[in-house]
Amino acid sequence: MLAATMTTSPAGTTAHFAPEDGDHALVRSASRGDVGAFESLYRRHVGRVHGVIARLVGYHGARAEDLTQEAFVRAWQALPAYRFESAFGTWLHRLAVNTALMELRARRTRPQGDGDDDALDQLGTQDSAGHATALSLDLERAVATLPPRARAVLVLHDVEGWKHGEIADALGMAVGSSKAQLHRARGLLRTRLGEQ
Amino acid sequence: MNIEHDSDGQSLTDSLLNDSRLDGSALDDRTRWALRDLRRDIAPGRDLWPQVAARIAAGTPAIDAGRTTSRNRPPVAPLALAASLLLAVGLAWQFWPPMQSATQPTARLIQAEAHAMTREYDAALREVEASAPAATASRQPALRELDRSAAQIRTALARDPDARFLLERLRHTYSLRLALTQRAALS
Numbered sequence: 001m002l003a004a005t006m007t008t009s010p011a012g013t014t015a016h017f018a019p020e021d022g023d024h025a026l027v028r029s030a031s032r033g034d035v036g037a038f039e040s041l042y043r044r045h046v047g048r049v050h051g052v053i054a055r056l057v058g059y060h061g062a063r064a065e066d067l068t069q070e071a072f073v074r075a076w077q078a079l080p081a082y083r084f085e086s087a088f089g090t091w092l093h094r095l096a097v098n099t100a101l102m103e104l105r106a107r108r109t110r111p112q113g114d115g116d117d118d119a120l121d122q123l124g125t126q127d128s129a130g131h132a133t134a135l136s137l138d139l140e141r142a143v144a145t146l147p148p149r150a151r152a153v154l155v156l157h158d159v160e161g162w163k164h165g166e167i168a169d170a171l172g173m174a175v176g177s178s179k180a181q182l183h184r185a186r187g188l189l190r191t192r193l194g195e196q
Numbered sequence: 197m198n199i200e201h202d203s204d205g206q207s208l209t210d211s212l213l214n215d216s217r218l219d220g221s222a223l224d225d226r227t228r229w230a231l232r233d234l235r236r237d238i239a240p241g242r243d244l245w246p247q248v249a250a251r252i253a254a255g256t257p258a259i260d261a262g263r264t265t266s267r268n269r270p271p272v273a274p275l276a277l278a279a280s281l282l283l284a285v286g287l288a289w290q291f292w293p294p295m296q297s298a299t300q301p302t303a304r305l306i307q308a309e310a311h312a313m314t315r316e317y318d319a320a321l322r323e324v325e326a327s328a329p330a331a332t333a334s335r336q337p338a339l340r341e342l343d344r345s346a347a348q349i350r351t352a353l354a355r356d357p358d359a360r361f362l363l364e365r366l367r368h369t370y371s372l373r374l375a376l377t378q379r380a381a382l383s
Binding site: 035036038039042043046047048050051052054055061064065068069072073076139140143154155158159160161186 | 222223228230231232234235236237238239240241242244245247248249251252378379
């Protein structure tokens with residue numbers, strides 16, 4: 001797909017392609033209310049934002065699109081607080097992750113969720129847009145079918161390159177819990193790949 | 197993404213399952229690289245911008261409150277006011293107590309809401325279009341289509357005055373029309 005647009009390192013130093021060069025001027029214009037500039041930022045970054053959200057929600061097409069839309073609305077609202085201390089793409093990526101995680105936490109608080117990842121285990125396989133069902137026998141599918149919290153930790157740690165401390169902060173859990181979820185996710189990943 | 201095979205035909209799955217170093221937590225380098233390779237851009241299945249733009253238009257007042265440069269964006273002000281009013285009308289309609297609707301002349305209230313919404317919408321639209329008449333005119337075909345839709349909804353409301361869903365459709369159409377006009381005016 002778009003793998004050629006990035007360079008990666010398992011050490012967590014991924015240099016993801018990001019069109020930062022022209023972002024600053026657009027961000028400044030958008031901060032002054034220029035919706036056209038914000039649309040340009042949307043066009044530049046929507047693939048990256050939707051990508052990370054899709055991974056976090058298990059490639060559930062409709063949910064990923066709804067959350068992507070939500071992330072950009074929040075980005076517009078938060079632009080006045082953006083201080084150019086980090087690249088806009090980095091800031092937006094973090095905001096997108098937080099948007100997806102907030103939804104994940106909200107699902108856990110609903111009565112039917114019962115706070116039990118196993119009860120939510122099917123979320124990654126119920127895909128109205130057909131993304132998950134269209135996935136072949138592969139690692140992507142195995143990640144998609146992980147329980148939500150375990151998947152979130154695995155995606156953030158092993159795919160996005162976050163540290164356990166960052167993940168713990170984002171998910172509102174202890175660092176030890178993040179490590180335990182990663183352990184669980186990796187174990188499940190091997191099991192599910194073995195089942196295929 | 198399909199499972200890759202290395203030179204001796206071992207699949208990634210085999211690598212995961214057979215690596216003797218794995219204790220339930222660690223992953224071999226090959227798997228770690230494969231996971232990291234999942235990090236890629238994925239375009240959504242549809243263009244999400246129209247919905248984002250409409251929501252931005254409806255939520256603009258909250259952003260303005262914290263901005264020091266709002267004086268530089270006069271075209272947005274009337275739109276923001278109208279959008280907030282439309283939103284308020286929509287919310288008032290949505291949270292209408294069921295008991296009240298059962299005891300009051302629902303149709304008359306819906307008609308009053310529709311008329312108030314239309315007045316605010318017309319006023320905001322005139323101001324936005326006056327600020328950039330050339331730009332807003334450039335999108336006339338799309339805007340005219342939305343105007344036709346709004347007119348049809350208003351006609352339907354006149355025929356079926358207690359149809360709340362039509363009021364919601366009208367609010368949505370007005371919001372979209374204002375968002376598109378705002379984009380044209382600011383671009």
